[in-house]
Amino acid sequence: MTGLAKAVQDANTPELRGFREVQRLAYACAEAVAGQLRSGVTEREAARMQRVWLRERGVRDWFHLPFAWFGDRTAFAGFKVPLQFFPTDRKLEPGMPFILDMAPVYKGFTADVGYAGCLGLNPLHDKLLADLEAHRELILREVRERRSLREIYEDVERLMTAQGYANRHRAYPFGVIAHKVDRVAERRWSPQVFGFGTQALKGLVSDALHGHREGWSPLWSPYRFSDHPPQPGLWAVEPHLGFRGTGAKFEEILVVTDSKDPEQSAFWLDDDLPHVRRWAEEKVAA
């Protein structure tokens, strides 16, 4: 990370440190649960393992409850209605890819992470994971260039197509590649609606209202309402590749500021994450 970006982060220390802390916690959970996955574990069990792990460490509220997808469900094969995102009794088998996706709220800070892995060897899955790196670079570069979010979305999709993959984040609600996250008020009681925390949803809805008046949207989608330059704030970015029954994604927070300096105008909240370390290790190995 460059000195300039660091300066911004230092300037926002308490704020960004809180987000970084919860994002690390979520990735630690993903790695811990992924390490415990065995053949025969179901998606429901994997989702519960994440929930329990995070509850034990003080998470009380959620942006959304943990998801787990196994096998061809990692590529959202045949998904037609949003209910299909919820964990099922699909069992994990050797060689199967899986994705763990969770968004805990911790001390009022939100994280939203996605962790792709597979049980045992799967060269195809390795390839997908490796090819995600180009997307992380592309997104940061174009956000710094202040391109319209809709155009960036299309460029990501174009890169996926060139790589031979299908864009699977299109399957998410509104087809989003990213959405804004923010601080969440800590309430003693925060129920969930369809797996989403009401406090966090409230924040998103109020952003949507503000944005609607000002001409931006907290949802980064392929549609016209995303045809605006990146809005300062924290964006949980989740490019999701699919290739014939195998899917892979990462999800992490991109910090966008209104700084004139390109380096400061956007940066990834944390570069010490499992997928980033994995790419670095692959480069060393190569």
Place this chain on the structure above:
Amino acid sequence: MNLSQARERTVGTGGVELCVAELGDAGRPTVVLVHGYPDSKEVWSDVAVRLAEHWHVVLYDVRGHGRSTAPTPLRGGFTLEKLTDDFLAVIDTVSPDRPVHVVGHDWGSVQSWEFVTVGRTEGRIASFTSMSGPSLDHFGHWIKRRISRPTPRRVGQLLGQGAKSWYVYMLHTPVLPELAWRGPLGKHWPGILERLEKVPAGDYPTASLPNDAAHGAWLYRDNVRARLSRPRPDAYAHAPVQLITPTGDSFLSERLYDGLEDRVPTLVRRSLPAKHWVPRTRPDQLASWIDEFVTANESAARDGGPVQQTVAQGPYAERFGGQLILVTGAASGIGRATAFAFAEAGARIVAVDRDAEGAARTAEMARLIGAPAAWGEAVDVSDEAEMEKLAARVAAEYGIVDVLVNNAGIGLSGSFLETTSEEWKKVLDVNLWGVIHGCRFFGKQMADRGQGGHIVNTASAAAFQPSRVLPAYSTSKAAVLMLSECLRAELAEKSIGVSAICPGIVNTNITATTRFAGADAAEEERLQKRTSRLYGRRNYPPERVADAILRAVVRNQAVVPVTPEARGARLLSRLSPGTLRSVARLKPPL
């Protein structure tokens, strides 16, 4: 090498002398080829010489056939028990210490099923490849199941196979079959095979045919009634089996092998669009499948592990496993998705495109999802010389293409009056001439090989839907459609199928590269973006077109409209062309 160079010997067993021929290095694992009825070992000549490059190939004339002597009396001399004695005598002579790989066709397969399901051959057979010959015991159970629990479908299957077995009833009549074979039938048989079964003329059938056929009638009389009425309950295979089913077999229904997995623990299924005499009509494909299966079982035996999964999974794996598929325009869109779909079925892929990087990428991904081999080739399909070179290179390095997919195409939109002659030339060069070059060079190789194949040409819904904004593109695609139909008529006699695929509005990057005649650069970019978004909103994935292509090849369909709008347009073009003409006048909202 041919069969006349084989080392021959005679093996005596149970009062008959069997003529045994050997090819290839005797130190290699042994593959025994068993012929059917009314044949002699010469039916295998083309397959045997191909297999002899890697294996010790052994062929023998079944008792009473070819140069083996017949038992006396004939009645009771052809029971499956005696045929098993013969087989054991042969393999004890040619491969005393090592189990052998058996390959049987027709009655050779029927008797080989007996070999792999009786106890006394256990440990002597390493693998069995069966084609066009069921186990009589399995067949007996198959009939019993259908009689004891008749459903309309099962009764239909029973009647269907019953009708296909007409010759079995004839062979049970006394004397007449012998008279026919020694008389007119024997004389006309080669002609009948050539005409009805498409067996190429040559050194087969041999002069011994009338005697073979007359003696062989006892194969049926000695076994069929006995086994079908009282099938052995314990007929379980003790060796891995590869089942090759010709889909156009006039004598055996594909349904005969339903539920075979219950009695064969390790079963690999293959299917082949061909008629009954596959050893004569498809020697290349058979040799390559036998080779692959024997290799897999040999290495499993050597390493002591289970047999490696040699066949890809998926609905079309039986049909395309190991075949060579060439797809043009394979760096993106429908071409790439088609290459992947074939790769998933276990085919070898040649991905051709102008875009070398994209073609290489397609090949790389194809290998990751199941293609045993895949290559990217950077060629412009509109360049005749390049295509000719490509055809020569592919034939020399990878083999003859089994399925050719002429898919490369470019878009050109804009009114006729604003389209320049250069633009016309360009679109025709790629969309039409590209297909012509592909069909000429690769189609010729397929036809010369004479072992069937398939050509798929990507036309378009624009081939029957006229439009004021796509005159050049639609013209080129209509030409492709008609070319496919004509070619289909011509190549049918060579067992080469030709299909035209008419996708419709599919979400690929053709929109991003389409030329818009009469538009300046900025306007063109706007239109490309706009159409891309519209096509994106329609979001019909190229993978579904790829599925339609594989299905078209399997079913040998002539014209396949894919998306609902393409199917609708196709229907209207026949029912109410006037409606299509009115639609053609509309200006799309761009």
